[in-house]
Amino acid sequence: MKKSLISLLxxxxxxxxxxxxxxxxxxxxxxxxxxxSTGSTEGTESAxxxxxTLTIPVSATVTTLNPLLDTMAEGKLQLSPFSDELYYMEDDxxxxxxxxxxxxxxxxxxYTLKLKDNLKWHDGEPITADDVIFTADCNAxxxxxxxxxxxxxxxxxxxxxxxxxxxxxxxxxxAPSASYMEVLGKLQIIPAxxxxxxxxxxxxxxxxxxxxxxxxxxxxxNDGESLVLEKFDEYYGDAPQIDQVVFxxxxxxxxxxxxxxxxxxxxxxxSSDASAEEFKSVDGAELHQFAEGRVKYLxxxxxxxxxxxxxxxxxxxxxxxxxxxVAGAYGESMGVPANTIFSTQxxxxxxxxxxxxxxLEEAKKLAESSGLAGKTIKLHYNTDRxxxxxxxxxxxxxxxxxxxTVELEGIDxxxxxxxxxxxxxxxxxxxxxxxxxxxxxxxVAGMFDGTWGNNVDTSEEILDLFEQGRATNDMEERAKxxxxxxxxAKDEYLVYPIxxxxxxxxxxxxxxxxxxxxxxxxxxDYTKLYFE
Amino acid sequence: xxxxxxxxxxxxxxxxxxxSMFAFSIIYFSPGDPLxxxxxxxxxxxxMTEEQxxxxxxxxGLNGNVIQRYANWAGKxxxxxxxxxxxxHQPVKTQIMDKLPNTIGLMxxxxxxxxxxxxxxxxxxxxxxxxxIDNVISGISYLGISLPAFWFGIMLIIVFSLHLGWFPSAxxxxxxxxxxxxxxxxxxxxVIVLSVNNTAVFVRYIRSNTIEQKxxxxxxxxxxxxxxxxxxxxxxxxxxxxxxxxxxxxxxxGTLITGSxxxxxxxxxxxxxxxxxxxxxxxxxxxxxxxxxxxxxxxxTGNFLADLLYGFADxxxxxxxxxxxx
Numbered sequence: 095m096k097k098s099l100i101s102l103l104x105x106x107x108x109x110x111x112x113x114x115x116x117x118x119x120x121x122x123x124x125x126x127x128x129x130x131s132t133g134s135t136e137g138t139e140s141a142x143x144x145x146x147t148l149t150i151p152v153s154a155t156v157t158t159l160n161p162l163l164d165t166m167a168e169g170k171l172q173l174s175p176f177s178d179e180l181y182y183m184e185d186d187x188x189x190x191x192x193x194x195x196x197x198x199x200x201x202x203x204x205y206t207l208k209l210k211d212n213l214k215w216h217d218g219e220p221i222t223a224d225d226v227i228f229t230a231d232c233n234a235x236x237x238x239x240x241x242x243x244x245x246x247x248x249x250x251x252x253x254x255x256x257x258x259x260x261x262x263x264x265x266x267x268x269a270p271s272a273s274y275m276e277v278l279g280k281l282q283i284i285p286a287x288x289x290x291x292x293x294x295x296x297x298x299x300x301x302x303x304x305x306x307x308x309x310x311x312x313x314x315x316n317d318g319e320s321l322v323l324e325k326f327d328e329y330y331g332d333a334p335q336i337d338q339v340v341f342x343x344x345x346x347x348x349x350x351x352x353x354x355x356x357x358x359x360x361x362x363x364x365s366s367d368a369s370a371e372e373f374k375s376v377d378g379a380e381l382h383q384f385a386e387g388r389v390k391y392l393x394x395x396x397x398x399x400x401x402x403x404x405x406x407x408x409x410x411x412x413x414x415x416x417x418x419x420v421a422g423a424y425g426e427s428m429g430v431p432a433n434t435i436f437s438t439q440x441x442x443x444x445x446x447x448x449x450x451x452x453x454l455e456e457a458k459k460l461a462e463s464s465g466l467a468g469k470t471i472k473l474h475y476n477t478d479r480x481x482x483x484x485x486x487x488x489x490x491x492x493x494x495x496x497x498x499t500v501e502l503e504g505i506d507x508x509x510x511x512x513x514x515x516x517x518x519x520x521x522x523x524x525x526x527x528x529x530x531x532x533x534x535x536x537x538v539a540g541m542f543d544g545t546w547g548n549n550v551d552t553s554e555e556i557l558d559l560f561e562q563g564r565a566t567n568d569m570e571e572r573a574k575x576x577x578x579x580x581x582x583a584k585d586e587y588l589v590y591p592i593x594x595x596x597x598x599x600x601x602x603x604x605x606x607x608x609x610x611x612x613x614x615x616x617x618x619d620y621t622k623l624y625f626e
Numbered sequence: 627x628x629x630x631x632x633x634x635x636x637x638x639x640x641x642x643x644x645x646s647m648f649a650f651s652i653i654y655f656s657p658g659d660p661l662x663x664x665x666x667x668x669x670x671x672x673x674m675t676e677e678q679x680x681x682x683x684x685x686x687g688l689n690g691n692v693i694q695r696y697a698n699w700a701g702k703x704x705x706x707x708x709x710x711x712x713x714x715h716q717p718v719k720t721q722i723m724d725k726l727p728n729t730i731g732l733m734x735x736x737x738x739x740x741x742x743x744x745x746x747x748x749x750x751x752x753x754x755x756x757x758x759i760d761n762v763i764s765g766i767s768y769l770g771i772s773l774p775a776f777w778f779g780i781m782l783i784i785v786f787s788l789h790l791g792w793f794p795s796a797x798x799x800x801x802x803x804x805x806x807x808x809x810x811x812x813x814x815x816x817v818i819v820l821s822v823n824n825t826a827v828f829v830r831y832i833r834s835n836t837i838e839q840k841x842x843x844x845x846x847x848x849x850x851x852x853x854x855x856x857x858x859x860x861x862x863x864x865x866x867x868x869x870x871x872x873x874x875x876x877x878x879x880g881t882l883i884t885g886s887x888x889x890x891x892x893x894x895x896x897x898x899x900x901x902x903x904x905x906x907x908x909x910x911x912x913x914x915x916x917x918x919x920x921x922x923x924x925x926x927t928g929n930f931l932a933d934l935l936y937g938f939a940d941x942x943x944x945x946x947x948x949x950x951x952x
Contacts, residue, residue, distance in 0.1 A: 154904055157714030236678040237685055243672035250675055296715040318725060318896030320801055344796040344894040348780045352788050353795045478907075508909050509657030545673045 146625060147338040148605065149359045153345040155321050158301040159312065161282035162232055165241030167615050172341045173282075175310040175323055175620040180207065181279040182618060183532060184611075185441070188279070189619075191331070192221065192307060194261070196278065202270035202567055205278055209261040214328050215285045216304040216311040223257045228286035230255045230263075231293045238296055242281050244536075248274070272567050273535035283307065309334040309621050319343055335624035354379070360605050361616075364598040365480055367425025373600045380605075384612040386597035387439030387531035389432055389538075390481065392489065392590040396551035397519040400471060407587045409460035410523075413496045414489065415452040420593050423484035427598055432591035434580035436538060437530035439594075442563075442576035450590060454495055461496040470499040471522035474514055478507035482525050485592060489523075515546060527595075531614070534576060535564045542588070550589060556582055627937075634933065638926045642919070646700065649918045653911045654692045660712040660909045661688065686712050687912075699915060709912035713905070718916040721901065726920070728798060729897035732889070733882045735813060736820035737875065743821070744828030749867065751829065752836025753859050763829060770826030775885055779819045779892035786815060796894035816893040820885050824878050831874055835867045842866075869936065876932025879925045 156169050161177040164170075180193040194208045213221035232238055234246040246253045251268040258264055267274055288300040295301065304312045309331065310323035321341040325334040342359065344350045350362045351369070355376070364370045364381070373381045392414075394407050401407055420431045433449040436442065461467040473489065475482040483504060490500040503521075505513060514524045528541045539545075539560045542552045559579040563572050583589070597614045607622040617623060661682060674682070683689045687698060687709070702709060708719040751763040787795040794800070798812050839845060840863065848858045887899035894900075898917055905913035 154900065157711075157716070236674060237682055239682060243674075247672055297710070314801070316799075316896070317721075318900060319798060319894075322801060340801060342797060342801070342894070343896065343900070345900065346776070346780075346796075346892045346894070349783060349796050349892055349894065352780070352783045356788050356791075356795055358795060505657060506907065508659065508662050508907065511662055512657045512659050540673065 151344040160301040162240040171615040176306040205265040229283040273533035332621040370427035380603040390527045403464040405464035406466040412457035429593040429595040444577040467497040473523040475525040476510040477504040658909045713908040739821040740824040748829045748832025752833040767826040767829040876929040879928035
């Protein structure tokens, strides 16, 4: 009897756990900083292709709605419809969002930023120069770890900024910098009033409230589940054509694929050539591809004794067959061979420069003469980046031809940079990638001047070319400088640029406007999107 | 009994301390830095100076050697301060408690389903040892033990969501719909996946226990007296087979917790698993430690309760423990 009672109790316990768990979960999502949801989105029924709702899968919801505090790719993706940039520069075109204009003084030091008139935050308050100043202050407070600190610091030197009138702010940089115009344009501002002018923003409750300026405002935020945005009727630009944008957590790529085919989501990133090929023939799906603006590259570690004889580096570069690596790892859809350290999305990319070409005979000779042949070397790669493992395997295979054994060691993103951005000397090679969009004086320069990758053996001459490119605003002169720089980098066997990856995604075919702008991560302007 | 409980509680405390030290050391010595979240070129083109980085380390409690940092963390934890997430600066305790019901619900339902299914299957397999029914059940249970959860999850999604359209493929709720029925509909597939492995293990245990019980004299006596087989099985054998289930439930809490991590990831279930995986990726040590400690407490409590229930269910064991404790 007792035993039966125990088993009964056990069963009841299990049922209670189920009900308790589900019951509390079903209580509704949190909106605007923790208040209970009123179910305002009722009827969307998991969105997807139903109704006028755009549903995008993400691996996790943002942890903040403050664009200063979440600038990683997935954060940007979710906050893009919520918060606008000042302006966006692409080649010779500048698209203005919150800013009316930005003009630079003749000496190249002062940038006068003017906001559009009658801009409003999602809570209805006006957007003014005070908000720009407050945002700059938040970035200058480095304890915040804010993502636009490069707007208020040029190197270690602070940038001065002052309010001119209610809509105008002057930014004065310590020395001319041709890329500052682009850097300033990407700034996303936050409302001073929502934070009570307190620049210590990391733990502020306002971070999870409606602090946006974009075409979509917060409707519902369910941490770990979904972020639901609805169109903002007082938006200054074109009226959004889609009623709701939903970011829904589906972290597993296979589950995302099923959800897409099931019509539960309208968009998904495609991460393999096989998937891209498959989606080309899926009814109701439209595949989009454009250059992502990144460079995938192989680096030799200058601190490692293996490379004391530079011929060993040449041997490796000449042993590699780039076409074969890109075809094998990226396939037809996911990337193209890289020819320089700038991507095709960079200003001043020189497509007349040829990439490294395989010369096995020469490579074998150099490997023998430099003592590299017969050695075992270690190659690190970042396991969180696409195509790295396949690329590493192909390099391993190709270097066998010159009698070099490659040991592969994959490390996740966080641990990876702890190893390769240091002066460790116990590995020879690593595979990495960097963003290379717009002005090369931004991230690209940082990868070679010691800001990020301090184990790249950049010569004084190349560093000087980066300096020269930064110091002049004359576009023709810059083009010449950067062309020389790209050629010089190749001649010096600085790094081996492998591929320019594609940004590849699929949408339901009724979604239009997805290729209006090819900014990554998508979409630069959500007002251009609509359902047919 | 009181001594037994006190002794077990002391043991649990010791295990907790050891686990916390071990987990903290692993995080400390593993490659990676929580500051990567602020210093990566993907985050900002601005490279912080050493001084600025040091200030940030100080603010996030990342300065000092492993002993100092552990002591700092443990000191606060004892006072009920779980700290703040290094990655999003929100209180760890609040975030964990927000997600805990979702995971508990999933685990509880999976455990319930496992018990519900495994008892009849295990009994039948044991009672009809080496007959076709045993072969079928044993074959399925071997399959259940071997199935990788992520693969099985995707297969269920493809069949029941994509092709049949019976259940949603991911998430815990339909956006805008706040009802228990909707949550249960979303939970069906993840619960099945999470319960499969445990069900298979439970079936194996119950089967072997049934085979043992079948050889006991009381079963022989009942059969020789002409008691119907079904009554012997459900009325006598079942009672004695329930004991190992109690132990197994306690022992399998660990499998459930780790299993839920994978299942939550596949089904986009917003529980502790996804929270923990995100924390591991960002080296968010306060969050990792919070979840580890909670999982450890749940596991230890499960085992402890199983021991207690076992004692209540079988007085011989209770008496034995009391004798051991003097």
